[in-house]
Amino acid sequence: MKRFDTKRMVTLAVCAAVAMILSYLESLFPLHFAVPGIKIGLANISVIFVLYRFGAGEAIVVSLLRIFWLAILFGNVMTLIYSVCGALLSLIGMVLLKKTRRFSEVGISIAGGVLHNAGQIMAAAVLMDMAQIVYYLPVLIISGTAAGVAVGIISAVLIKRVRI
Amino acid sequence: MKPLSQKYKNDIRLAVGLFTLAVIALVLLFCFREDGGYVSVVQDGVEIAQYPLSKEQTVVIPDENGDSNTLVIKDHTANITDATCPDKLCVKQSAVSYNGETIVCLPHKLVIKVVSDTQAEVDITA
Secondary structure, three states: OOOOOHHHHHHHHHHHHHHHHHHHHHHHOOOOOOOOOOOOOOHHHHHHHHHHHOOHHHHHHHHHHHHHHHHHHOOOHHHHHHHHHHHHHHHHHHHHHHHHOOOOHHHHHHHHHHHHHHHHHHHHHHHOOOHHHHHHHHHHHHHHHHHHHHHHHHHHHHHHHOOO | OOOOOHHHHHHHHHHHHHHHHHHHHHHHHHHOOOEOOEEEEEEOOEEEEEEEOOOOEEEEEEOOOOOEEEEEEEOOEEEEEEEOOOOOHHHHOOOEOEOOOEEEEOOOOEEEEEEOHHHHHHHHHO
16 A cells, blocks of 8 residues: 555545545534634544545645645635644644554544644744633633544544445 | 443543543633733734723724724623624634633734733833
């Protein structure tokens, strides 16, 4: 699976495209509670799928491709920095947790969701020189955990059922 | 029903652990909160103004790109009621009145932060 072949490249490209569409769909139905940044993180379904079916490197490429293209199409430089920090922390956490072999897709998805929020909050705290922003973290941990469970279950089903 | 595999047990432990941690943090934040005296307006990391929460007023905060946020102080709470940014996340955040609470507008690099009376005095004399 590691050698370069067209099918693998195209499959990864489709996964990146699916991740982008999921992000876009999610942005159409924003969730607004007391705290900003609450998201389901549907795009993580695609990233976790790639992480299990291909590997860590491929998952990082798909995730970063999604972020850069979304930033180019809809966002700006500031949101790009937050997204990259969140995504990198989330990916590192998911890859390490998967290596331990002690958690299922759901556990990895929970860690991914919570770390994505944590990474964004830390980036915001540093960039805006605002330590107070970490007050948002408890709520974001709860929302990240709940969203992670949902995303993890969907991912687990897809990893089991989808044949490429 | 067959027993859950060890992996799923670990998943549940992780979820419950994170949830408990967050709830403890929330309870602590809730217990130690104090009424704020002033609202501090920080733009791009620099404090540009302070307004007392005791006085009802509406302030329009412009930035260098011609965008602005409207801050309303009423009933000892501060709230952003309007903004020229596309996502309006700052408008959707709830009103603040306790020490350390913030409203953040990322596109305009604007932070509205509640500070206590003593903190405000220190900042003014410093």
